[in-house]
Each structure stands twice: as C-alpha cells, then as structure tokens.
Amino acid sequence: MIGSDVVIEHVGKSFGAFRALDDVSIGIGKGEFFSLLGPSGCGKTTLLRIIAGFEQPESGAVLLDGVNVLPEPPNTRRVNTVFQNYALFPHLSVFENVAFSLRLAKAPDATVRDRVGHYLRLVELEAHADKKPAQLSGGQKQRVAIARALINEPSVLLLDEPLSALDAKLRQHMLIELDAIHDKIGITFIYVTHDQQEALSVSDRIAVMNGGQVLQVGTPQEIYEAPATDFVAKFIGETNLYEGTIRSVSGQMAELDTAEFGTVYVTDDDPPPAGTRVSWTVRPEKIRIDLERPSSVRGGLNLLSGLVDEPIYSGFQTKFYVRTDQGATLKVIKQHADWSDEGPRIRWKDSVWLSYSAEDAFLVEVKR
C-alpha cells in the first residue's frame, strides 16, 4: 500500500453561528503519521469528517495526491475511518465486520478469506474471528475497527480519538501497536486526539488547533520546545508562562523586565526590539531546585530563592510549587535519580534556590 499526500486548502465550515473551521490549511506528506491535536470543540474532528466525506465545508478544497476529493461521497474515497466508539456492526461477527466492504464489492469467497485472514493476523485477532463485537474487550474492538478500515487498502487512514474509550494502560499498549501497524503498511495516518501525550509519542508531525484555527504545525519536539503561541505552550505539557517587557537585546539573548520575577534572561531566534511587550515560558523540568545556593553563577543564569508551597511526590519525580521571594509561583519538576539525589529530601516550607539558564527560557508571543 502506498500513502497519499493530503493537502487541506483554506477550508472553512460553520454550524449555525459557530465557526468550526476558519480558513484551515495543512499539508500532510505521503505515509506521514500526522496528528490533529486540540481541546474538544477546536475543529479537529470536523476537519477529519470533511476529509472522510461526512461533512462538506463551505469553502476550500481537500486534495488527495493533487485531486480535490470534496465532490466524492464517502463510499468512493480512498480514505477510511476508525471511529471513536468503534462503530462495529453489532449483528455481524468479527470476520464479517472486517469483510463488510469486500462483501459489498461481491468479492469471491476465497479472496474474502485471504484478505480478512491477512488483516485479522495484522491486528492479532485470528482467534476471535467468529465472535460478535459484544463479546470483545475494548482493545479488541478497537483492533477490529482498524482491520475493517484497512481492508479496502485506503491510502489514508483517519483515526478519530481511537483510544479515548480505553483505560490508561491499554491506551499505552494500543499506541505502540498503532505505531507498529503504521510502520508495517506505510499509508498516511491522520490521527485526531485531545491528548497531547498520545500525539507527542507517535506523531511525525502535529497540528495544534484551537477555536477552528491551526495554531502551529511541527514535529513533537518543535511544538514542545518552541511553542508558537501562549495556547500551544499551555496546552502541550506543563509550563510556566508569564509576560514581560524587553529591556535590552544582545544577539539571541534578551533581558526582560517582569512584574513577578524582576529581571529575566531569555533567548529567541530573533528577539523583537527593546520596549516590546512579550510572553515568555520556561518548562518546569528545566528549572533546577537546590537547598543550597548554587556555587557558580554565570552570565544568563536566572537565579531565584523561595519557599516550597506544595510538593507533589509521584515516585519517579516530584513536582514543586515554589513561592518566590517576590511572591509569584513557579512550577518545578525534579526527576529523581540515584540515592544521592536530594530531591526527595526537599520538604514543605523548605527554603530553596531555583535556577534556569536563559537558553531554556523562550519568548512565545509578542503582545500588543
């Protein structure tokens, strides 16, 4: 099977007064594992349904390998969908569910047996071929839905929150399997999810959406390390996000005046001129937390002292809410290492030192 590239051009869609998609344009490469990530109501599912053919946009085009597919009904598009609630046919066995589209095409029995067998093996369900959907576990239903969607050999597979009905452990497991299936068959996957962990761990690239718009398209690293907007910074992972005004710029480093922490050193590829109002962020795991004042303080290091307001211990790490001397709160995550690590010994109301390098603090948005 060969994947298609999918180009979404200026797609707009409204439901009554609600603007579900606002001039959305995305290019997705052949064979890519591409995620549409955003909170519920951000338009990601609507976009997926437009690609599948269940919704028609008011404007724009959806090109599969350069051909606009919007005039085609869903039953003729080379695109298949794995539905959020699986949408298995309750009256048909696992085998017949997977065989459904072959039966419609009146494929000969031998072909049906071969092809269905192949895909049931792919999702490791050969042993359950004769069961009814009601007799399957959530994860098994999910795999039937995947096999059923793949049997037509689509060039694009659309997955609509396929793991949301599974419990956390199973979700991890299915995520790995999905990735393996993607690697094996090599077609384009478009994956809709509201779970940033899922998106970060399997995607080649991610489009972060909110309010019907695409805020940022990039690799998981780009999106995590260099969020384009405040929303992306807050939605992906945990972060500390504040505002400030640029006092001076030298090369890629900028010095900010902030109300919460006084002077802050941050970096940016191309910092805006002095006097600009900006938002900036530093990830909690990039901040060091120590009981003693760090001995060497080089240039561009942000150093603060404060009190531990709330330590949240979770085994392999501890998250601290630290109230700095200036009265603002910073989130800090400390990964625990070997026995000599002092992290677990930091307690509630301890006074601590926080330090982070300017290279780990970024400008996000220019404010007006």
Next chain:
Amino acid sequence: MKRSIFSKAVFAGTIVFLFLPLAVLVFYSFNESKSGSWGGFSLRWYLKLFTDSPDLWRAFGNSAIIALGSAAVATAIGTLGAIGVNWYRFRLRSYLRTVTFLPMILPEIIIGVSLLVFFSGLGIRLGLFTVFVAHVSFNLPFVFLLVLARLEEFDFSIIEAARDLGATEAQTLARVILPMIMPGIVSGFLTAVTLSLEDFVITFFVTGPGATTLPLYVYSAIRFGISPVINALSVVMILGTVALTWSMRNFLKYIAAK
C-alpha cells in the same frame, strides 16, 4: 432492609384478584349445565366450540387476517419512520413525533369515533377494509416507538462506518440498519398483532357487515345471550396466547442471539 409484610400481602391479594376470573372461566367451561350452577363435568362446550360454531370461526379468521395484515403494513411503515426520525433532521419531524405520541394520550373511543365520522364523511363503506385501515393507524405508532427505542441504542457513526466502507444508502439500509434492529422490528410486529387481536372499541365503531372480529363476536355473545361456548373459547384463547407468547419470546431470544 426487611421485606415489608404489608406489601407482600397486598401483592398476594392482587395476584388472587387477577387470576380469580380466569379460574372461574376454566371452572365453568367444564360445566355440564348451561346455567350458572354446577351440573357435573363435561367437555360438551369444547366439542361445540370446535365442531359447531361456524360464526365464531369466521370471526376468528377475520381477526387473523386483520391482525397479520395490519401488523405487516404498520411494521413496514413505522420502521422506516423510526429510522428517519432517529437519525435525520427534516421538516415535519417534530410533527411526526407528536402524532405518534397522540394514541398514548387519547382514549380509544376518540380514535374510533373520529375514524367512523371520517369514513362516513368520505362515503367509504364500513367493512373489513375500514377495520384494516383503523388497525394500521393505531398499530403504527406502537411499532414506531418500539423500533425507535431499539434504534436509540445505536450511534449514527455505524451508518457512517457503512458509508465509509463503500455501502450505498440502500445497501446500508439492507445490510446494516435492518439486520441491526431486527429484534425491535419483530417485537414491533408481534406487539401490533397482539394489539390488533385485542382491540374492541375502535373496531366496534369502524366495522361493518361481514367484518366481525373475535372480540366483536364475544361482545355480541355477551349482549345477546351467553353461551357456555364462550367459556370454552376463553380457556382455549388463554392457552393459545400463553403458547403463542411463549414461542414468540423464544423466537425473539433466538433472533437476539443469532
């Protein structure tokens, strides 16, 4: 918490109350004497029922035709209506929902009277045809609601999945929707048959010469001189309904399991 003795006593009394008339019917059906008092055990009324009651069997035949025919038509129309209402938005949707709800809140006599007035206003001769039409009309909402209840268990994404996998609208209907809701359709049909066999009031108003159904026959037997044959008929009908219901429920289980 302890089970209440009071509610238990009321329930037991109620069951006795509910079964008492049936017991009396069984008792009298084996009574040799024609009048109320006991004249010894006899099967003569059963004999008369099966060998010498042509009118009764004609009425039974009418009932069967009307019941099966009206149930079939009501099921076909009502099932499609329920599919439309459950998944799609269209003009007159809330009108249909309201109209199918009406028979639940209108006494039967109103339906019977209005149909009678309607038929005579149009100059349609009362008979089997008018009875048939009336039965379809009051059966349809019941089938509609039963099938709708079944449909509500399914998400529209099932339809989208079928379309996504290449099915046309007609193929989706034949291969996915209808098989999926078959238990609801069968129970709708059987309910309609039962309702139709049971109906007296509406039939009473819209019937005409030659269209006597079994309930109408029983009615005239009560009004114009009770023959103990009715006792025997009652017992046979009770047994028949029990047997029928029993096989229907096994049939339904079979369908549901398939």
Next chain:
Amino acid sequence: MKQGPGGLYAAPSILWLSVFFVAPLLIIVAYSFLTQGQRGGVEWKPTLDAYKAIANPTFLTVTVNTIVVALGATLVTILIALPCGYHMARSKRQNLLLLLVIIPFWTNFLIRIYAWIAILGNEGFLNDLLRFLGLTDEPLRFLYNRWAVGLVLVYTYLPYAILPLFSTIDKFDFSLLEAARDLGATKLKAITRVLLPNIRGGVFTAFLFTFIPIFGAYAVPLLVGGTESYMLGNLIADELTKSRNWPLAAAISLVITLVTTVGVMLLLRAGGTATLGSGGAGTKEPEEGAALPAQSVASAEGEPA
C-alpha cells in the same frame, strides 16, 4: 442528527397518520360546530348548538359521574399498585412476579369483562357460592351499578399502573431508605419522605396510563354498568348511533380529548423536570409504557424469565 434522507424514510408514516389519524380528529373538531343532519351526518351550517346541548343537566350528570368513577378507580388502582410494585422491585424473583402480573392480560379484554359477569351475575359464581353456603336465598344484584364498573375498571387497568411503578421503584437506590432510617426517620417517614418523592415519575406515568383509558371507557360501563353508571364514552356512542346527533358526539369527544390532553400536560409539567430529562415533549416516559397494552411481547424481549 444529520441532514439526509430522513424525510424520505418518514414520508409513509407522515402520510398515513395525517390521513387516517390527524384528519379524522380535525373533522371531529369541524363537526362539533356544524348542524345536525336529518339521519346522522351533518349539514354544513355553522352553529354552536352542540355546545349548547352540552350544557344540559343530563350531560353534566354523566360528566360528573365519569370524573368521579375515573378518579376513584385510578386512585384505588394506584394505591393497590404501589405496594405491589414495591414488593416486586424488592423480590429476588422479579421475572416470575412480572409474569404473574402479565399473564391474566394475555386474555382478551372482552373475555376478562365477561369473566366478571360470570362471577358477579345473578346466576354467577358469587351468588352460587352464597346460596351454596346458605347465606342468601335470593340472588344479590352485584352487576349493573357504579361499583361493578369501578371493580372491573380497576381489574382491567391494574397492570398499567403496576408495571411503570415497578420499573421506577426497581431503579430506586434502596440504600437511601437505610440512610433515612440512619438519620432518624421512622419506616413510614422514610417511605413518604424519601421513596415517594423519588418515584414521582413512575406515579405520574401510572396515573396517566390508568386515568386516560378509564376516562374514555366505553365497553366496561356498557357491559357491567347500569343507567346510573353511564360514562361519557357511552354518551358519545348513543349520540352517534341512536340519537344520530353527530355534532354533539363530536363535541363530547372534544371535551374528552381536551380533558385528557390538558391533564397530561399539567402532569408532565408538574412531574416534568424530575422525570422527563431532556427527552423532549414527554417522550421518554410514555415510550417506556408504550409497550404496556402489548405487555406480552415487549416484556418477552426485555425480561428473560
């Protein structure tokens, strides 16, 4: 909900019900404002004669009688049905008990009425029994009065009340009663203050499913009632077939329709928030009960015994 071929699917239903259900009801409305025809039917001259005729004392007596009988029978039915439903809901053998309640109603409606005639008649079972026991010489007259009508109506509609009450009580969380007892309520207080408010919806449904058919009763008062227990349903039939006053029959029908619909709406509003959820104009509850008259099949599907 989607745009799609819904209208196509629904068209036969809409057409059939419009022609054979809604149109006849509208004709009734129209007839009630027309002049009585010579031999049945109507003349197309608008008049309020029918409504003037309604105001006569006979009609009022029958109306009052109908209301008294309907309310009385409904009340008795629900008072019997409540403890029954409670007992069934608490029982471990629910399916068996359900079957016990339903089986008598697999018998034809008229045969059930007939059975009561066989019990209560002058030569009936009860008089036989009394004579046999030497308690009476002359047969006592049990039939053809208001009490006989009430009895048979209660008998006929009892399951219509028991089934919805059972299904509501069955969904009730009985640990709430224990909580009430724990907080100091007596057993009776626990039931009136905690159980009853929570099963309000079921009581409303039971009331509707009993009151409506009883209010429009025709066959029962005709067969076991006397002149004094005449109900509106009988009056309609008489006007239609004997007096041949169709406008009056139509007007009485309208009154019945009006009373029941207004009753339903009031009840839905009173019980509305608690019982109907988002299901829209009272759809949820009656749907549940919709299968009632056909208990056999509907329950056969849902309740494997």
